[in-house]
Amino acid sequence: MKPEAITASYRRWAPIYDMTFGRITNTGRRHATRVANSTGGKVLEVGVGTGLALPYYDPSLDVTGIDFSEAMLTRARAKVAEENLTHIRELRQMDARNLDFPDASFDTIVAMHLISVVPDPEQVMAEMARVCKPGGQILLVNHFAREEGWLAWLERKFAPFADHLGWHSNFPKDRVLGEQALQLVEEKSLTRLGVFTFLRMEKTA
Template sequence: MKPEAITSSYKRWAPIYDATFGKITHAGRHHATKVANQIGGDVLEVGVGTGLALPFYAPGVTVTGIDFSEDMLQRARAKVAEENLTHVRELRQMDARKLEFPDNSFDTVVAMHLISVVPDPEQVMLEMARVCKPGGQILVVNHFARDEGWLAWFERKFAPFADYLGWHSNFPKDRVLGVDALSLVEEKHLTKLGLFTFLRMEKAA
């Protein structure tokens, strides 16, 4: 997706995101934060959105969140203040293709329902790996395209509307698995229909 399409799409979604898409994606958000809590330490959430996942992080972790959409971030900041989420260190507007953090900064980097909406997912994965500490974890939750079946047919039909919907319905999983420094250590389907998939990758020590 083009950056301007992302901006306009999420400006539309921001006021209703929690009550719509946020409900659908709850399982992935809950699972990814549970794993991040088990790892502990410093967490970077790339594509923090309206901050729906922020309350699920344990007090023992420190969370930094970034998002391209300032409209989404305004809602995330309000959530942090209203719920007194003291484990959230910082929320910043940032392009995930060029993260403004030093190498090896975070124990865990989390991207939930993000990687199929960014303009250059391969570059985003490289950046996530760069800022992750050696031996650290990259946690990705996303919808990935199927090769066959009736759901695959729907994915192909909705594909031309990606810029309007704000996500790609037929995004191939291979596009997140090409970083040499990362090895896939876990893959898990999160719902009965397998609509969303959890991937856990480890950066070489």
């Protein structure tokens, strides 16, 4: 997706995101934050959106969130203030293709329902690997395309509407597995129909 399409799409989604797509994706959000909590340290959430995951992070963590959409970040900042989430260090507007952090800054990087939205997913994976500490982990939750069956057919039918929907229905998993610094160590289907998948990758020490 093009940056201007992302901005327009998430400006439309921001007011209703929590009550619609936010509810559908809650299982993945809870799972990813549980894994992050079990590791500890400094966490970066890339594509923090309206901040739905922020209350689920353990207060002992040091959490930074970024998002391309200011409309989403406005709601995330309000959530942090309303719920007094003191472990959220900062929320910043940023392009995930060019993360404004030094190398090896974070123990865990979380990206939920992001990688099929960004214009250059390979570059985003490279940037997340760069700012991840050696031995650290990258946690992805996303929908990935199926190769066969009626759901695969449906995904292909929805593919031309990506800019309007705000995500790619037929995004191939291979596009996140090519970063040489990362090793896939866990893959788990999060729903009965396999709509969302959890991937845990480790950065080589």
